[in-house]
Amino acid sequence: MLAESPIPPVHASLPEVRINVDSGPQAARQALDQLKRNLAPLSLDIEEFGAVELVLAEAMNNICEHAYAAGARSGPIRLRCQHRRDGLHFSIADEGMPMPGECTPLGLAVNVAVDLMDTPEGGFGWFLIRDLAKDVSYQRHGSVNHLSLRMAVAIG
Template sequence: MSTVPRAARPGKRAVPGARTGTAAGVRLSLTIRATPEATREAVAAVRGIMARAGAAPGLLFRVELVLAEVLNNIGEHAYGGAGGRVWLKARMEGDALCVTIADRGKPMPGGEMPEGVLPDTEVPCERQPEGGFGWYLIHSQVDSLDYCRRDGENILGLRFTPRSGA
């Protein structure tokens, strides 16, 4: 596991929209249901703390894209659409954003995070894959990514830093 902060433990109440510190040290802790509506609200909340900290537009876009993909994956795959709980913590560290997401859904297949390799697209149209692009997108947009399964929880740590030209 990386040095990315651990998400709020299940059973402890996270306060939606809670923030402390100065703009560069802005923090957010959320407990949400793994639903499309809650995903939109969580992504908007993280975008808000980043905007208040003066994050670059390119960084905002990457974070929104990845968080939407991760949270939707949790709802669809870890909880099978049952809308289980997700704990999300985010904090700005200078220009970087650190995010930890935890859930109590099914573990990742084989206990490992997917590698993020693009599926084979050099096949006829009728055999083109419908999915399999999400983990590639996640891997390509973060600067560090860690996963572990501990005490019945999936814990994903993400770190984003600004990139030149974005």
């Protein structure tokens, strides 16, 4: 759910974007393809959309791999986006398992100054999300996870 913001939407011509996909290996790609088409009127440059794509792909892949227990069960992923003066506001909701401790991971930087064979396989996702996104917030309401964040792109 998108939190009510005192900052109004920027363009009446760019309505709120709502995308629904089923979890699975192609969920993030399907949602991002739809999002790219919907955000075309903003003319985001490649770096801006690349950051949006990276953050949302990490978040949605985490939902598919962890909230929906690595494919043991599938379910809906609902992505919403609003364009406001301070950027793009996103909300991602799913009906999977809650995050451990019902809070987002810290997303600390992973030590990469180690031998290649000792480099961790994972642990970069939440670091990237927290590094690139603003106002990251997670809440669990009943059986639904809600992740909201803001990308400081398309500011105007």
